[in-house]
Amino acid sequence: xxxxxxxxxxxxxxxxxxxxxxxxxxxxxxxxxxxxxxxxxxxxxxxxxxxxxxxxxxxxxxxxxxxxxxxxxxxxxxxxxxxxxxxxxxxxxxxxxxxxxxxxxxxxxxxxxxxxxxxxxxxxxxxxxxxxxxxxxxxxxxxxxxxxxxxxxxxxxxxxxxxxxxxxxxxxxxxxxxxxxxxxxxxxxxxxxxxxxxxxxxxxxxxxxxxxxxxxxxxxxxxxxxxxx
Amino acid sequence: xxxxxxxxxxxxxxxxxxxxxxxxxxxxxxxxxxxxxxxxxxxxxxxxxxxxxxxxxxxxxxxxxxxxxxxxxxxxxxxxxxxxxxxxxxxxxxxxxxxxxxxxxxxxxxxxxxxxxxxxxxxxxxxxxxxxxxxxxxxxxxxxxxxxxxxxxxxxxxxxxxxxxxxxxxxxxxxxxxxxxxxxxxxxxxxxxxxxxxxxxxxxxxxxxxxxxxxxxxxxxxxxxxxxxxxxxxxxxxxxxxxxxxxxxxxxxxxxxxxxxxxxxxxxxxxxxxxxxxxxxxxxxxxxxxx
Numbered sequence: 001x002x003x004x005x006x007x008x009x010x011x012x013x014x015x016x017x018x019x020x021x022x023x024x025x026x027x028x029x030x031x032x033x034x035x036x037x038x039x040x041x042x043x044x045x046x047x048x049x050x051x052x053x054x055x056x057x058x059x060x061x062x063x064x065x066x067x068x069x070x071x072x073x074x075x076x077x078x079x080x081x082x083x084x085x086x087x088x089x090x091x092x093x094x095x096x097x098x099x100x101x102x103x104x105x106x107x108x109x110x111x112x113x114x115x116x117x118x119x120x121x122x123x124x125x126x127x128x129x130x131x132x133x134x135x136x137x138x139x140x141x142x143x144x145x146x147x148x149x150x151x152x153x154x155x156x157x158x159x160x161x162x163x164x165x166x167x168x169x170x171x172x173x174x175x176x177x178x179x180x181x182x183x184x185x186x187x188x189x190x191x192x193x194x195x196x197x198x199x200x201x202x203x204x205x206x207x208x209x210x211x212x213x214x215x216x217x218x219x220x221x222x223x224x225x226x227x228x229x
Numbered sequence: 230x231x232x233x234x235x236x237x238x239x240x241x242x243x244x245x246x247x248x249x250x251x252x253x254x255x256x257x258x259x260x261x262x263x264x265x266x267x268x269x270x271x272x273x274x275x276x277x278x279x280x281x282x283x284x285x286x287x288x289x290x291x292x293x294x295x296x297x298x299x300x301x302x303x304x305x306x307x308x309x310x311x312x313x314x315x316x317x318x319x320x321x322x323x324x325x326x327x328x329x330x331x332x333x334x335x336x337x338x339x340x341x342x343x344x345x346x347x348x349x350x351x352x353x354x355x356x357x358x359x360x361x362x363x364x365x366x367x368x369x370x371x372x373x374x375x376x377x378x379x380x381x382x383x384x385x386x387x388x389x390x391x392x393x394x395x396x397x398x399x400x401x402x403x404x405x406x407x408x409x410x411x412x413x414x415x416x417x418x419x420x421x422x423x424x425x426x427x428x429x430x431x432x433x434x435x436x437x438x439x440x441x442x443x444x445x446x447x448x449x450x451x452x453x454x455x456x457x458x459x460x461x462x463x464x465x466x467x468x469x470x471x472x473x474x475x476x477x478x479x480x481x482x483x484x485x486x487x488x489x490x491x492x493x494x495x496x497x498x499x500x501x502x503x504x505x506x507x508x509x510x511x512x513x514x515x516x517x518x519x520x
Binding site for chain 2 (some may be wrong): 013094
């Protein structure tokens, strides 16, 4: 009896709470279909518009949104691919190989994962200006600073979870460390690799400060486009 | 024996080759700019990138610490960090506890919760600016016209205190899903039998939380607090985009470097901030190690 009441109260809290979280998303979606006069005007607070329109979406297409989206997509993909590759190698070395200076390296990776891009944006800007790399896809290089340490960190945890026995039996069968890595560790840690790739992709896709400073030509990225609007 | 040694050497060589790309990247895009910043902070940097910077000693640092704006900004940043870390971690913890129970539609609810964290900041800022707009915003409509919480429509983006409240609210809403995900993962890893034992001993929900749940998730919470504090200490994007009334450190730094184009001074700020954060990290590490 009491339990049922608690359950009901609990359900109400969750629904209310989700509404608050999701409300901005719903509101902006509804607004995007309203004509200009109803966005800023007496009827701005009506939930549904009587004269729903897709004119804003048409304006987006006219303003070359696809070009910006393409750039965002290319940069995010390039960064995701090379960061995942580089991070996998590094994480495997940290998780499974024995060599001098390993702990120091792990400490450096952990420490750098705490540095936000704010610290390095000035010097990177200088270097980019000197090399003439502004407004180019080279921006994916500095993006590895926000994504690489996190990717390494995630992959180390996943690689360490792969049972050691699998590796040992492979080495008894005569497989080299390299072969073990490619044939055993990578397939078994695939979910972890996907997780880190997704997190990398989202991180790059959403990054703002570097793309703001390293792209003096606006119109380059979808996110800058939004800022310009 | 010698074969074992050569195997070991081969392993070390492979390890070195494997870490080399990461090492080069970290050195060139993190460590090098960091050192370059330290170098620049002692120089007067000309606007023309071809001119060599002029050595001026500690002059940039003296300018910095005698600038009232900098000290004000520093205090504001501390306030911002303390409040947002507290709110985002608390909300994340509460939601994680809520969502750790079994109920219908839990999967959907969990994915909805992380929506603010995965959407691009800039688009979220636009939504908030529209929602908090003084005249046409839905928030003022609800708070002033319907609930009458305020006498006059509050100007969310122009009033210093209200803007501060707004950026704190925004940051909490945006980043609590991160705390939520981390804490939820820790909650799911707690051994069920601990609760069963507690139940047999007659411990209520409140007692169970403090005796079992809290100690189990404490490591996650402490690392969340440290990371969030560092990240928010350098917060730039959403505050810069939302309002011009909250000049926290990231905004102050950006304006010095890219509006005034004083890279020497900006480098000095970076170094000063870096020292503050490193001191904080070392202090926390020692505290945590003692526990």
